[in-house]
Amino acid sequence: MSCNILAIESSCDETSAAVISDGKILNNIVATQSVHEKYGGVVPELASRAHQQHLVPVVSEALKSSGVDKSALSAVAFTRGPGLMGALLVGVSFAKSFAHALDLPLIEVNHMEAHVLAHFIEKPSPSFPFICLTVSGGHTQLVRVSSHLEMEILGETLDDAVGEAFDKIAKILGLPYPGGPQLDKLAGNGDPDAFTFPLSDMKGLDFSFSGIKTAVLYFLKKNLKEDPDFIARNLEDICASVQQTLIAMLMNKLIRACNESEIREVAIAGGVSANSGLRKALKESAGEQGWKVYLPKLEYCTDNAAMVAMAAHYKYQAGQFCGLDISPLARMKI
Ligand code: KG4
Numbered sequence: 581m582s583c584n585i586l587a588i589e590s591s592c593d594e595t596s597a598a599v600i601s602d603g604k605i606l607n608n609i610v611a612t613q614s615v616h617e618k619y620g621g622v623v624p625e626l627a628s629r630a631h632q633q634h635l636v637p638v639v640s641e642a643l644k645s646s647g648v649d650k651s652a653l654s655a656v657a658f659t660r661g662p663g664l665m666g667a668l669l670v671g672v673s674f675a676k677s678f679a680h681a682l683d684l685p686l687i688e689v690n691h692m693e694a695h696v697l698a699h700f701i702e703k704p705s706p707s708f709p710f711i712c713l714t715v716s717g718g719h720t721q722l723v724r725v726s727s728h729l730e731m732e733i734l735g736e737t738l739d740d741a742v743g744e745a746f747d748k749i750a751k752i753l754g755l756p757y758p759g760g761p762q763l764d765k766l767a768g769n770g771d772p773d774a775f776t777f778p779l780s781d782m783k784g785l786d787f788s789f790s791g792i793k794t795a796v797l798y799f800l801k802k803n804l805k806e807d808p809d810f811i812a813r814n815l816e817d818i819c820a821s822v823q824q825t826l827i828a829m830l831m832n833k834l835i836r837a838c839n840e841s842e843i844r845e846v847a848i849a850g851g852v853s854a855n856s857g858l859r860k861a862l863k864e865s866a867g868e869q870g871w872k873v874y875l876p877k878l879e880y881c882t883d884n885a886a887m888v889a890m891a892a893h894y895k896y897q898a899g900q901f902c903g904l905d906i907s908p909l910a911r912m913k914i
């Protein structure tokens with residue numbers, strides 16, 4: 581009999597469901613919450629309400645388009661954390677009720693591990709051990725991945741996540757939410773060497789991204805005093821320069837992590853791994869550093885349930901299930 585798992589993701593502002601059958605992803609239904617746009621960022625309370633609204637239709641669509649009947653499911657998986665507590669609660673409660681009603685085993689998934697395991701949805705997949713730079717709106721982590729189930733954090737941000745830095749700087753520049761992809765697009769037409777911003781250097785393999793946000797803010801304030809149209813006239817160059825700085829900070833630590841661990845299999849994951857500049861930098865490093873690099877498909881960079889399903893597949897194989905008394909964790913370590 582096939583092993584069919586329904587997976588649910590609701591940690592932030594995407595409501596998503598996917599079905600995996602014997603390790604093969606059959607679909608990946610994602611409902612993006614547009615309600616946050618007018619607020620310029622995710623409003624947690626609104627995210628929870630939107631998950632309530634979207635989850636049942638998204639799960640129904642995932643089951644229907646997969647061709648897998650409810651009665652043929654082997655397990656239900658969900659994102660336990662990290663994420664917004666109210667948002668997680670919706671997915672966790674739904675998954676528990678669904679599993680209870682159908683008497684199915686339940687699998688909890690760590691969202692950050694799922695981002696890493698998105699690399700196993702399609703081939704070629706990295707060989708173990710590999711280094712994964714996971715970059716999202718909430719996290720920035722350098723992870724040593726020894727197996728599908730064993731990961732270790734080598735370094736992480738001590739303040740803002742890099743996606744947060746992209747979004748906050750984009751907001752300062754007046755770009756609509758979510759700012760990261762908008763900044764990326766504008767950067768493509770700008771000169772990355774037009775302006776210089778400081779590269780923060782934390783000890784070891786940790787990161788810090790709060791300094792650049794402040795540096796950009798002061799830089800703009802100073803220039804806007806002399807020229808009220810400074811942003812409008814230099815928007816693409818500012819975006820390109822900011823993006824180059826953020827990527828340099830990420831790449832410096834990634835190179836260091838690979839050199840220290842002598843690992844040459846290198847992956848990136850998470851929402852910011854969709855960034856065109858970061859993808860280009862990684863490909864260039866492949867030649868310079870002698871790395872074999874892995875870039876997730878764009879649909880598997882940002883939050884999605886396919887990656888949760890992939891993680892659940894490995895946990896199912898290892899017999900790692902959880903009880904119906906489980907609760908979400910806003911902070912959850914790898
Ligand atoms: O992984 P994700 O979907 O959600 C979290 O778990 O946080 O990541 C979302 C983050 C946001 O900060 C968004 O602006 C950023 O990923 N992002 C990008 C790009 N696409 C998404 N940042 C820079 N360039 C992009 N192309």
Ligand code: ZN
Nearest residue numbers: 716851882883
């Ligand atoms: Zn994420």
